[in-house]
Amino acid sequence: MTKELLKGNVAIAEAAVRAGCEAYFGYPITPQTELLEHMSSRMIELGRTFLQAESEVAAINMVYGAAAAGARVMTSSSSPGISLMQEGISYIAGSEVPVVIVDVIRGGPGLGNIQPSQGDYNQVTKSAGHGDFHPIVLAPSTIQEAIDMMGLAFDLADKYRTLVFVVADGSLGQMMEPAELPPMQELRPRPTWSLTGKKDREQNLISSIYLGASLLEEFNRKLQAKLAIIEKNEVRYEAYELEDAEYVVVAFGTAARVAKTAVQTLRRQGIPVGLFRPISLWPFPEQQLTDLADNGRVKGFLVTEMNAGQMLHDVRLAVGRGLPVKFYGRMGGAIPMPEEIETQILNLINPAAQPETTPEGSNGYINR
């Protein structure tokens, strides 16, 4: 296989096809529409299921139906569409069927805009629907990583019978970079629990209803036990230049790419700074951050996100009160420049020497 120049949305779609995605249901929304468009031709060519639904509400319930019927199935959307899908997402969590959802995040709240954002962090990791559950949330920072994540996402969904989100942002969805696609996988057989007709067996039922309090509590205990196993087994992160780092930038996705450039620039100046990049946003790499904070060398953290500080709270919980955890964020579709993050790192190292500066042409940043 060789590298090709691929657009993020198209690469994610093709990676899903090659991971054996048997059915796709979705609704157009910028900046993820190319994903749906790619599916509309590829899935039909391959004799698989593609359907453009009348709404995101319908799309997620079609996904729920296809998952209940045992197909490897996915949908994709962007922030306002994910909000509409939350009802179905909760039902999917409550009936433990495997589903993959791609969220190409855009600026909010409300209609917001179609620019890149990380404003759905809380929504996908903590409040993806009513009730007690977390989806697995994977956040790529390059197109190659997004490609590799699609197969992983489907495998994790099947392994744990759970929801898996792959969260990109508008820039990852829209940009092009060289990447390599995996070979085509066979479609997997339908699981024994799926709805295929009750020939030669008892009825299969896919449902999220447990009317008695004790029954529903028992189900929730079982669900929480499963989530605890996922928390133990499925933490993923990248540690970059952390071996001797005294200052740590924590960032995910596109913000982490920018932060990596800033770290590289400061490293060339001899400044001992590194990058900690959560790849699984849930389960969050909490223990790894706690270990960094407790290693006796690290003196402070800078969290940078394309939102008002959502992952920030998870980092502060992990680090505790012993060390400073500063925040620098851009909102509304703005992407930070490496120089902005360099300035913030220098502020963290020596607050007195560096005045807080507003990046030129921007009044949209937020410090915490």
Add this chain to the structure above:
Amino acid sequence: MATLTADITEKLVYQRPDALADLYTHYCPGCTHGTAHRLVAEVLSELGMQEDAVLVASVGCSVFSYKYFDVDAAEAAHGRACAMATGVKRVNPDKIVFTYQGDGDLASIGLAETMHAAIRGENITVIFLNNAIYGMTGGQMAPTTLPGQHTTSSPFGRDIKLTGNPIHIAEILGSIPGTAYSVRRSMHDARHVIQAKKAIQTAFEAQQKGLGFSVVELLSSCPTNWKMTPNEALSWVRDNMVPTYPLGDYKVHEELQSKRGRGR
């Protein structure tokens, strides 16, 4: 010595169909859900569909219908049964996929999903019970509530100036090209129950032939929330619902034409 049994041959004329689970239901006395369940189960068993059928249950009084039909089943979110059934059918095109929905579920919160399933000509069957009220939540106004009808959320009677007129689902769905079969039947007496069963059978046959969306609207009673005896409720269906919701065939695919006209 003569034996009494020697001259008697047993002829079984009535039994529980295999597709109907051997359970007591949670339905109120006099409710026509039980009759509708029986009819659907008889049709599934008689057409040999039980092992290929997938039910998508809805939210409302029939929320537990998956317990009573002995077929593979999913429980959809409120109103989303036709979308969920679409997902099941698209990846299982050789299965018989049907929804069982009430008027709040189908005609109110699920109208978009229902309409678009019909517009796509989704090859599924919808059993739609219209009893002009929200039963499970205790008798609120539905889009199908009759003008002037008293409910717990239209305590002065449904005022059409404020809340519009009853929605005619069989007619609306019958007007859609993707619909192969759309009829309205009633369950207020034995003759109409027999006609209802024939319509349910035709609807499943439409799916078996791959003709597109099929729906049977069944006028049903709700003695509890209408605050009537079962007999009074059946009379109310006949005297008040049938005039508002005319029985009949609103779409019959040409390949089903021999089945036409049994509803009046």
